[in-house]
Amino acid sequence: MKDAFGAPQTLLLLGGTSEIGLATARRLIGRRTRRVYLAGRPSPALDQAARELRALGAEAMVVGFDALDPDTHEEVLGKVFAEGDIDAVLLAFGVLGDQAHDEQDPAAAVRVARTNYAGAVSAALVCGSALQRQGHGSLVVLSSVAGERARRSNFIYGSSKAGLDAFTQGLGDALHGCGVHVMVVRPGFVRTKMTEGRPEAPLATTPSAVAEAIEAGLRRRSEVVWVPAALRPVMAAIRLMPRPLFRRLPL
Amino acid sequence: MAVRPAPAPASVSGWGRTAPTATRLLRPDSYEAAVAALREAAEGGRGAIARGLGRAYGDAAQNAGGAVLDMTGLDRIHEIDAVNGLVVCDAGVSLHKLMQVLLPLGWFVPVTPGTRYVTVGGAIGADIHGKNHHVSGSFSRHVRAIELLTGDGETRLVTPGDDPELFWATAGGMGLTGVILAATVELLPVETSLMRVDTERATDLDDLMARLAATDHRYRYSVAWIDLLARGARTGRAVLTRGDHAPLEALDAKARRDPLAFRPGRLPAPPRIIPEGLLNRATVGLFNELWYRRAPRESRGRLQRLPAFFHPLDGVPEWNRIYGRGGFVQYQFVVGHGQEETLRRIVRRIGACGCPSFLAVLKRFGDGDPGWLSFPLPGWTLALDIPAAMPGLGALLDELDEEVAAAGGRVYLAKDSRLRPDMLARMYPRLDDFRELRARYDPHGTLTSDLARRLAL
Ligand SMILES: Cc1cc2nc3c(=O)[nH]c(=O)nc-3n(C[C@H](O)[C@H](O)[C@H](O)COP(=O)(O)OP(=O)(O)OC[C@H]3O[C@@H](n4cnc5c(N)ncnc54)[C@H](O)[C@@H]3O)c2cc1C
Ligand SMILES: NC(=O)c1ccc[n+]([C@@H]2O[C@H](COP(=O)([O-])OP(=O)(O)OC[C@H]3O[C@@H](n4cnc5c(N)ncnc54)[C@H](OP(=O)(O)O)[C@@H]3O)[C@@H](O)[C@H]2O)c1
Numbered sequence: 001m002k003d004a005f006g007a008p009q010t011l012l013l014l015g016g017t018s019e020i021g022l023a024t025a026r027r028l029i030g031r032r033t034r035r036v037y038l039a040g041r042p043s044p045a046l047d048q049a050a051r052e053l054r055a056l057g058a059e060a061m062v063v064g065f066d067a068l069d070p071d072t073h074e075e076v077l078g079k080v081f082a083e084g085d086i087d088a089v090l091l092a093f094g095v096l097g098d099q100a101h102d103e104q105d106p107a108a109a110v111r112v113a114r115t116n117y118a119g120a121v122s123a124a125l126v127c128g129s130a131l132q133r134q135g136h137g138s139l140v141v142l143s144s145v146a147g148e149r150a151r152r153s154n155f156i157y158g159s160s161k162a163g164l165d166a167f168t169q170g171l172g173d174a175l176h177g178c179g180v181h182v183m184v185v186r187p188g189f190v191r192t193k194m195t196e197g198r199p200e201a202p203l204a205t206t207p208s209a210v211a212e213a214i215e216a217g218l219r220r221r222s223e224v225v226w227v228p229a230a231l232r233p234v235m236a237a238i239r240l241m242p243r244p245l246f247r248r249l250p251l
Numbered sequence: 252m253a254v255r256p257a258p259a260p261a262s263v264s265g266w267g268r269t270a271p272t273a274t275r276l277l278r279p280d281s282y283e284a285a286v287a288a289l290r291e292a293a294e295g296g297r298g299a300i301a302r303g304l305g306r307a308y309g310d311a312a313q314n315a316g317g318a319v320l321d322m323t324g325l326d327r328i329h330e331i332d333a334v335n336g337l338v339v340c341d342a343g344v345s346l347h348k349l350m351q352v353l354l355p356l357g358w359f360v361p362v363t364p365g366t367r368y369v370t371v372g373g374a375i376g377a378d379i380h381g382k383n384h385h386v387s388g389s390f391s392r393h394v395r396a397i398e399l400l401t402g403d404g405e406t407r408l409v410t411p412g413d414d415p416e417l418f419w420a421t422a423g424g425m426g427l428t429g430v431i432l433a434a435t436v437e438l439l440p441v442e443t444s445l446m447r448v449d450t451e452r453a454t455d456l457d458d459l460m461a462r463l464a465a466t467d468h469r470y471r472y473s474v475a476w477i478d479l480l481a482r483g484a485r486t487g488r489a490v491l492t493r494g495d496h497a498p499l500e501a502l503d504a505k506a507r508r509d510p511l512a513f514r515p516g517r518l519p520a521p522p523r524i525i526p527e528g529l530l531n532r533a534t535v536g537l538f539n540e541l542w543y544r545r546a547p548r549e550s551r552g553r554l555q556r557l558p559a560f561f562h563p564l565d566g567v568p569e570w571n572r573i574y575g576r577g578g579f580v581q582y583q584f585v586v587g588h589g590q591e592e593t594l595r596r597i598v599r600r601i602g603a604c605g606c607p608s609f610l611a612v613l614k615r616f617g618d619g620d621p622g623w624l625s626f627p628l629p630g631w632t633l634a635l636d637i638p639a640a641m642p643g644l645g646a647l648l649d650e651l652d653e654e655v656a657a658a659g660g661r662v663y664l665a666k667d668s669r670l671r672p673d674m675l676a677r678m679y680p681r682l683d684d685f686r687e688l689r690a691r692y693d694p695h696g697t698l699t700s701d702l703a704r705r706l707a708l
Contacts, residue, residue: 001705004269004309004580004668005645009705031645032671085315085704135260135297135316136272136701177262179273179315220577220640 001087001136006181006218007032008087008138012080014065014123015093016040017049019192020142023207024090024214029058031215037080039065040093067093067119068111073126081130088138088218089127091120096194097157109156116160121167128171128180135179138218141168145188145226148235151251172223183217185210186235187227203228263319266571267308268578269639269668272315272701280324282432285400289430289697292318293404298699301430303370304345307377308581309668310701311425317699320430322372328352329433336438337395342372342431347515350557354513358438359496361393365612367515367562372431377665378423378625382472382561385617389625391422393437401429402693411621420688423622425664427689427698427708441496443510446472446560448494451549456487456598460591460631463491463615471495472560476610478539479601479635480532487598489613490546497554506554515558520568530574530638535607542610577640580668582648585616586660587630593658594631597651601635604647611635623681626663634666645669664702672706682708 002008009032013021016038025036036058040046046062053060065076080086097112124139131137146154147161165184172182187210189201210227217225226232238246264271275295279285292299297317304323305312313319322343330339333356338349346360347367353359362374362381369379374390375397387393396410399421407429411418421428449470453459459475467473470493477489502510564570571579586593601608612634616627637644652674655662661678662670676682686708689698702708 001272001310001315001701002270003645003705004267004578004639006270007645007669009672132273133316135274135314136270177273178260179262179271216642 001085002138002218003032005031006138006221007215008218009033010035010037010085010087012037012039012077012086012089012127014039014067014089014091014127016062016065017043017045018092018094019194020187020190020207020210021090021092022049022052024092024211025053025058026056027208027211027215028088029053029056033058035059035061035084037061037063037086039063039076039080041066065123067115067123070119070122073122077123077126077130081134085134086127086131086137088140089131090214091124091127091139091141093119094142094194095157099154099156102156112156113160116157117163117167120164124168124171128175128182131180132175132178137179138181138183139171139175140183140185140214140218143168143184143186145186145231145235148186149239149246152247153251169223181218181221183214183222183225185214185217185225185227186231188231190227203231203234261319263302263305263313264578265305265307265309265312265668267580267639267668268571268574269580270310270701272310272313274314274317274319276319276321278321278324282325282398282400282406285320285325285430285432286404286406288318288320289400289402290404292320293402293695293697298697299430300698300700301342301372301376301426303343303373303376304368306364306366306369306373308666310705311377311665312373313701314699315701315704322370322430325432331356333358336440337435338438339433339435340371341433342375343370345370346374350513353438354441354444355511357440357442357511359441361437361439362387362390363561365562366565367558368565371434371436372426375422375431375434376424376426378620378622379665380616380627382474382614384627385467385473385615386471388617389422389620389622389627391419391622391625392620394422395435395437397421397431397435398433399429400432402689402695402697406432416688417692419621420623420685423620423625423664424685425624425702425708426700427703428692429698441511442499443497443502443506444513444557445497445502445506445510446494446555446557447497447501448492448553448555448560449551450547450553451491452543452546453487453489453491455485456489456595459487459489459491459613460594463613467493467615473614475613476542477598477613477633478543479598479608479611480536480539481543482602486602487595488543490543492560494555494560501552501554513557515562516566520572530607530609532605532607535609539610574636574638575640577638579636579638580644580648581634581636581666582651583632583634583663583666584651584655584660585626585628585630585632585663586655586658587628590630590658590660593654593660594633597633597654600647600651606637606641606644606647608635608637623685624664624679626661626665628660630660634663667702670706675706675708
């Protein structure tokens with residue numbers, strides 16, 4: 001169960017090697033988390049992540065999970081919930097894709113959409129109804145500022161996050177009053193392996209800053225969290241910007 | 252008989268309004284309906300827990316995904332023995348109702364907490380204490396018998412004489428040994444509904460403890476309100492109020508005409524929407540300052556109405572909403588005699604942390620109680636409210652837990668919403684016996700609560 005400060009005792013991390021996800025897991029282990037399920041595609045990195053969390057004193061289990069294979073989600077995630085209550089689910093998987101390349105390779109673009117949007121829709125629905133049966137728990141979904149307004153340089157990824165963001169808000173409304181808290185997290189540029197080698201955007205931040213914001217959001221039962229918080233007014237302005245002007249921005 | 256399943260799940264939280272969860276709220280209006288509700292809940296797979304008036308601060312009376320039995324539908328007083336001072340009533344009867352009915356007959360409840368709006372079931376479930384703990388012990392000591400519906404579906408008449416194990420596991424057992432359906436409670440005779448009260452100010456914590464230790468035994472009721480925001484030499488300054496039920500001869504001729512009148516008044520509730528951060532160090536500090544200055548340096552024998560003495564907060568319905576959406580936690584711990592240094596350290600730390608805490612309550616407990624998970628220990632208990640939104644509060648309270656446990660003390664489960672599970676066994680040495688008994692009477696674990704899940708009780 002979560003305590004009065006929203007600190008979960010059990011955590012399911014979808015995208016078990018995500019740097020943001022693992023930074024969050026480490027932070028929550030510092031509070032109340034004692035059991036962590038790392039769900040992801042089997043790899044040495046996934047096993048290594050579990051070992052690192054065990055070294056912090058948590059019980060860490062690895063679960064094979066592929067966002068691109070939604071037919072298996074019900075079974076794979078169902079098994080996790082059958083072992084006991086999950087207090088928080090963190091949906092952190094995602095791919096950035098390669099915009100320039102993917103524009104020429106529709107199949108690759110579809111992979112981005114299938115991972116970030118369709119895979120997340122499936123996993124979030126499975127987890128959402130399991131949380132609803134428990135009558136408690138938080139579903140935290142990593143969206144992105146890229147979904148706020150699609151940019152020329154990044155609209156394949158951006159549109160997948162826009163869809164995920166809208167979907168998650170709707171799911172939050174559907175689960176309202178069912179004891180389930182759904183939270184959308186919209187980070188800006190975060191320095192992780194996903195963004196490695198790319199030019200930093202203004203207000204760039206770190207996985208541990210995102211983790212801190214997630215912990216605070218759990219405490220406040222927030223529905224939307226921006227990281228850093230200053231992005232909220234910035235993006236509000238960008239959303240209102242006329243198209244011709246927006247198009248000319250070096251984004 | 253009717254078990255009315257709520258059509259949609261209800262969101263339920265404790266008095267502190269933190270960590271709400273969804274449950275099926277059932278409101279049995281007969282014992283048969285309670286038995287049926289428990290049976291139905293057992294089939295649902297996520298169990299059930301009894302709930303009284305929801306005055307526990309944390310998650311004791313909620314049960315995510317399962318059933319919560321709202322016991323306030325069982326609110327009949329069955330029998331009053333006005334000669335020997337005994338009442339037999341349903342567990343959902345509130346202490347407020349008991350006072351209304353019993354005071355005109357010259358009887359009072361044996362123990363009352365800081366609010367009248369608790370049920371008899373909740374009073375036994377948390378084995379509550381009052382301002383008279385140093386004289387009378389906790390509530391369950393005055394309970395002669397309970398009617399208990401255990402997790403296996405049996406209804407049992409349990410007395411401390413015939414079945415001390417089940418009785419003392421249930422007293423303070425937070426509803427986890429069964430659903431209390433009815434109880435027989437011993438009463439206290441009173442001549443009037445007024446209190447005769449002595450008030451004095453203590454300049455700091457040591458002055459306060461010295462006064463309590465020296466003269467508490469002269470009073471049936473004793474409590475101190477302490478200002479945790481005062482720092483430096485004034486750390487722990489407090490107002491002591493102590494007294495007893497006023498005898499008839501203390502009343503003037505006019506009051507003697509209706510000496511047992513009980514007319515509690517209530518103010519309007521606070522507005523629905525409370526600005527965030529209304530309670531900050533400045534506003535609360537000002538309140539505490541005024542409170543301290545308003546109290547007489549010393550006054551003796553002043554007559555006070557019963558609600559003003561016992562339940563000042565009950566005058567404002569739903570006062571818990573002033574903490575806003577984030578809710579609040581109450582931290583209440585006890586440390587034994589001889590552990591005064593721990594108490595001093597904790598008071599200093601709370602003063603230094605900047606938490607906007609309203610007047611806290613300090614009380615000197617008498618002997619410990621026989622309940623396996625009863626809270627009181629002979630020593631000092633301090634209770635304070637803090638807004639849950641305060642950053643870093645979780646970590647601070649964890650550190651205070653360490654101090655408390657190291658001093659052989661404990662925190663009160665009826666107030667708890669955040670204890671770390673491994674602390675529980677350190678604080679409650681009979682935890683294993685409790686678990687073993689629960690396994691015996693409730694092999695399928697039908698009785699469970701969010702508190703039980705959080706602390707692996
Ligand atoms: C303003 C205020 C002041 C307070 N002051 C004090 C004080 O001075 N001393 C003190 O000891 N406490 C104090 N409390 C706490 C309060 O007395 C306890 O939490 C009490 O248990 C609340 O009773 P309730 O009927 O509201 O029960 P709930 O809060 O609904 O439930 C509390 C516990 O009792 C169990 N329970 C309730 N009914 C039954 C039943 N029929 N059968 C089995 N289990 C049952 C529940 O499962 C739960 O574990 C105070 C609370 C408030 C809000
Ligand atoms: N970094 C940023 O700047 C930034 C900004 C805003 C939002 N976000 C979002 O935040 C989340 C976490 O990002 P991050 O920076 O932590 O990235 P990361 O370290 O690259 O992690 C991405 C994770 O997604 C997993 N994944 C990818 N495809 C998958 C699939 N088909 N099935 C299962 N797992 C799959 C990866 O697992 P493998 O190890 O198997 O590849 C990895 O665990 C992502 O949703 C991302 O879009 C990131």
